[in-house]
Amino acid sequence: MTEPIQAIPAAPPKSSWLRYLRPWPASLAARTAFVLILGLVVVQTLGLGIHTLDRNDLVRLAAVRVFSFRVMSMYRDLAETPVAERQARLALIPKPKGFTVEILPNLNSLFANLMPAPPPIRHSILLNMDGFPIPPELRPQHVHFGVDPETRREYTGLEMPDGTWLVISSRLPGPGEIQGTEFLIAFVMMTLLAAALTIWAVRRLTAPVRTLAAAAEALGRDVNAPPLPEDGPSEIAAAASAFNTMAARIRRFVDDRTLLLTAIGHDLRTPITRMRLRAEFMEDDDQRAKMLRDLDEMEAMVSATIAFGRIASPNEPVSPIDLAELLRTVLDEAGDAAPEIAEHLDYDGPDHWTVRVRPQAFKRALTNLVGNAIKYGNAAHVRLIRPARPGTSLRIEIADDGPGIPPEEMERVMQPFQRLETSRNRETGGVGLGLAIARDIARAHGGDLTLANRPEGGARVILTLPT
Ligand SMILES: Nc1ncnc2c1ncn2[C@@H]1O[C@H](COP(=O)(O)OP(=O)(O)O)[C@@H](O)[C@H]1O
Ligand SMILES: [Mg+2]
Numbered sequence: 001m002t003e004p005i006q007a008i009p010a011a012p013p014k015s016s017w018l019r020y021l022r023p024w025p026a027s028l029a030a031r032t033a034f035v036l037i038l039g040l041v042v043v044q045t046l047g048l049g050i051h052t053l054d055r056n057d058l059v060r061l062a063a064v065r066v067f068s069f070r071v072m073s074m075y076r077d078l079a080e081t082p083v084a085e086r087q088a089r090l091a092l093i094p095k096p097k098g099f100t101v102e103i104l105p106n107l108n109s110l111f112a113n114l115m116p117a118p119p120p121i122r123h124s125i126l127l128n129m130d131g132f133p134i135p136p137e138l139r140p141q142h143v144h145f146g147v148d149p150e151t152r153r154e155y156t157g158l159e160m161p162d163g164t165w166l167v168i169s170s171r172l173p174g175p176g177e178i179q180g181t182e183f184l185i186a187f188v189m190m191t192l193l194a195a196a197l198t199i200w201a202v203r204r205l206t207a208p209v210r211t212l213a214a215a216a217e218a219l220g221r222d223v224n225a226p227p228l229p230e231d232g233p234s235e236i237a238a239a240a241s242a243f244n245t246m247a248a249r250i251r252r253f254v255d256d257r258t259l260l261l262t263a264i265g266h267d268l269r270t271p272i273t274r275m276r277l278r279a280e281f282m283e284d285d286d287q288r289a290k291m292l293r294d295l296d297e298m299e300a301m302v303s304a305t306i307a308f309g310r311i312a313s314p315n316e317p318v319s320p321i322d323l324a325e326l327l328r329t330v331l332d333e334a335g336d337a338a339p340e341i342a343e344h345l346d347y348d349g350p351d352h353w354t355v356r357v358r359p360q361a362f363k364r365a366l367t368n369l370v371g372n373a374i375k376y377g378n379a380a381h382v383r384l385i386r387p388a389r390p391g392t393s394l395r396i397e398i399a400d401d402g403p404g405i406p407p408e409e410m411e412r413v414m415q416p417f418q419r420l421e422t423s424r425n426r427e428t429g430g431v432g433l434g435l436a437i438a439r440d441i442a443r444a445h446g447g448d449l450t451l452a453n454r455p456e457g458g459a460r461v462i463l464t465l466p467t
Contacts, residue, residue: 029206036198041191048187063172064121067154068128070096071168075158079138083162104165107144107157114146114155121172125156137161208236215243221446221466222318223251262309265302272298301417301431308437316358323355327382327396330366334374341378344401349384355394355465357445365441368434369398369461377402377458393447393464404453414439414449438463
């Protein structure tokens with residue numbers, strides 16, 4: 001890591017309502033629902049459209065039938081009335097709503113302005129008239145039809161036995177006028193209901209995908225995360241089972257490696273002790289002293305390795321801790337150990353901040369970093385920076401007033417047993433495992449460790465931790 005990371009790049013501002021304007025939604029659930037609902041609206045429109053056309057035909061037929069019968073009953077009523085009394089009778093007979101009835105000597109002036117009625121209407125009116133019970137001598141001799149194109153009124157002229165014309169008009173419903181609001185209400189209701197059902201079903205069906213993603217995320221932070229339930233649809237159960245197998249393999253691999261490390265450390269102790277005994281018998285004082293120093297160093301490395309194996313064990317359970325409190329504790333303990341620089345230790349950040357970590361391991365990582373800052377930089381300025389948005393990482397920055405770390409050495413010093421000073425002297429302690437351990441622990445929590453230098457001098461170690 002030669003490029004110091006100065007800041008977690010801020011996510012591009014994403015205003016929530018803008019997302020809904022995009023034509024193609026991002027999530028699987030939204031896409032599936034989108035396609036299904038779109039298809040549904042098309043099918044609904046077609047289905048209801050066909051149904052409505054059919055129904056309109058029926059309604060129109062019925063309307064024509066009613067119209068015909070009303071016309072005929074009025075006609076019979078007037079035809080049976082003596083000619084002299086017809087006008088009086090005309091004023092009296094009940095006229096259904098929307099009907100006009102008049103008696104004219106002829107049709108010439110009226111029908112001149114009318115269009116011929118469409119054949120289907122003409123035919124069905126005639127057909128219905130034929131079925132009407134009326135004495136044969138009273139039947140109309142001629143019947144004329146016309147439609148006023150502007151008012152859409154249907155005019156029927158019937159010739160009375162005395163040669164005058166009875167003209168009855170009414171407004172017949174035209175095509176596409178009947179469906180009214182029920183059609184729209186039915187359409188909206190059905191679509192809304194089906195859409196709600198679709199969204200519910202799609203969300204249910206895609207929920208396991210979200211669970212799987214969450215489980216993979218959790219595994220990155222904690223190899224001991226609980227296994228996924230292996231139920232649900234067969235594909236999902238198979239995926240969950242495969243995921244659990246993979247998690248178990250990773251767990252075993254990490255366990256084995258940690259165990260191996262500790263075992264090697266333990267086994268090396270015996271030969272080191274034997275060598276130390278043998279060194280005591282060496283003649284050359286100078287050589288013996290050097291040998292014993294080397295052996296001390298080896299012992300320190302072995303101890304550090306064993307300690308690392310123990311601390312970094314993935315078996316420590318994850319639990320919630322107050323990170324702000326932990327940082328202050330680490331600083332206090334460091335201040336107790338080195339009272340002369342206690343005034344150069346400070347904490348900046350929220351008073352309390354809960355995180356879920358493996359407490360011992362995490363404390364070890366922080367202790368290592370604060371220890372380095374004190375050892376190599378004579379100060380430790382600790383900052384806890386809250387996640388910019390929920391779901392992003394939080395940062396712990398540990399800065400000091402020392403010489404910093406040359407950028408080209410940053411990656412190397414994080415490797416095990418790598419130090420800037422070539423000698424592992426007692427003065428500055430360590431064997432070169434501190435940063436390696438801290439990075440290992442950060443990564444085991446799904447975070448990372450990066451090194452940088454402060455512009456005003458001194459190193460800045462940044463530990464990120466996903467929340
Ligand atoms: N804050 C720091 N300022 C300068 N150098 C540092 C700092 N932290 C670590 N280093 C360098 O990185 C090396 C590795 O650190 P570390 O892994 O903690 O091992 P150790 O502290 O045991 O030497 C250190 O030896 C030191 O040279
Ligand atoms: Mg160290």
